[in-house]
Amino acid sequence: MAVPEDWMGARPQEPIDLHTDRPHAARVYDVLLGGKTNYPADREAAEQTLVSLPNAATIARQNRGFMHRAARYLADQAGIRQFLDIGTGIPTSPNLHEIAQATVPKARIVYADNDPIVLAHSRALHTSHPEGRTAYIQADLGRPQEILRDATLRDTLDLDEPVALTLIAVLHWLPPERDVHAVVRELMDAFAPGSYLALTYATADFEPQALQEISDNFESKGSHVRARPRAEVLRFFDGLELVDPGLTVVHRWRPDPVEIGADSLSDADIPLYAGLGRKG
Numbered sequence: 001m002a003v004p005e006d007w008m009g010a011r012p013q014e015p016i017d018l019h020t021d022r023p024h025a026a027r028v029y030d031v032l033l034g035g036k037t038n039y040p041a042d043r044e045a046a047e048q049t050l051v052s053l054p055n056a057a058t059i060a061r062q063n064r065g066f067m068h069r070a071a072r073y074l075a076d077q078a079g080i081r082q083f084l085d086i087g088t089g090i091p092t093s094p095n096l097h098e099i100a101q102a103t104v105p106k107a108r109i110v111y112a113d114n115d116p117i118v119l120a121h122s123r124a125l126h127t128s129h130p131e132g133r134t135a136y137i138q139a140d141l142g143r144p145q146e147i148l149r150d151a152t153l154r155d156t157l158d159l160d161e162p163v164a165l166t167l168i169a170v171l172h173w174l175p176p177e178r179d180v181h182a183v184v185r186e187l188m189d190a191f192a193p194g195s196y197l198a199l200t201y202a203t204a205d206f207e208p209q210a211l212q213e214i215s216d217n218f219e220s221k222g223s224h225v226r227a228r229p230r231a232e233v234l235r236f237f238d239g240l241e242l243v244d245p246g247l248t249v250v251h252r253w254r255p256d257p258v259e260i261g262a263d264s265l266s267d268a269d270i271p272l273y274a275g276l277g278r279k280g
């Protein structure tokens, strides 16, 4: 399946081949979330993931739930009006801008992902509230300066004003040669005081064997995922003030009182750390 060259302003250099015959990480994640942007090969891979990690679908939903709560906190309580979401994934409603603009219609959101498959489905990311603005850029998190220089980003966000950087389930995909802590520092250094960092990151602290299996599985398919212990995830927040309750597993970060079943999950059930920090 090829995608037209001009897709809502984001221009790939050449037509995109979606490789629907093989599983794709963003689409496998979409299967786990109950989405419709996936193909038989993705559904088969999702089934294999569920063998190593039977609650993978719950993990995906809880990860998404943290993004929703963090975005709501940032827009409602922290007064944030600008967001940069890197590693956006295939659009899944509610997307970040729908949450932020529900209380702050004039909120401005830039989405970024390095995967052409996300670009192919990015139309849903442009449905901004008329008072606000959304934009999508194809960019690699491993090249933070290129993201910061991007003309669409500069046109959409005012970097003299606070920005919330959201890195949800993306940092653990960076290849080993990238210094992930330096990447986050470079991005946060570019933002004004009062900016925030929200992230989730995979850990093997609870289920080392299952995480090793998943990591080996991705490695065998030419992809890379690196889980980290709590202390290393905490380092992303060096120099920032962590918002209560600090760094915790995703489902313990300010859970919604009505969230059914979240209180019956153990830490090991959702091996992802989540945190939100403010730049002073």
Ligand SMILES: C[S@@+](CC[C@H](N)C(=O)[O-])C[C@H]1O[C@@H](n2cnc3c(N)ncnc32)[C@H](O)[C@@H]1O
Residues within 6 Å of the ligand: 026, 029, 063, 064, 067, 086, 087, 088, 089, 090, 112, 113, 114, 115, 118, 139, 140, 141, 142, 167, 168, 169, 170, 173, 174
């Ligand atoms: C598991 S999905 C997470 C999607 C979304 N943030 C969420 O949590 O629901 C990871 C996303 O990160 C993107 N990604 C992985 N490595 C990236 C990189 N180096 N630069 C930008 N995006 C990346 C993938 O293409 C994928 O869409």
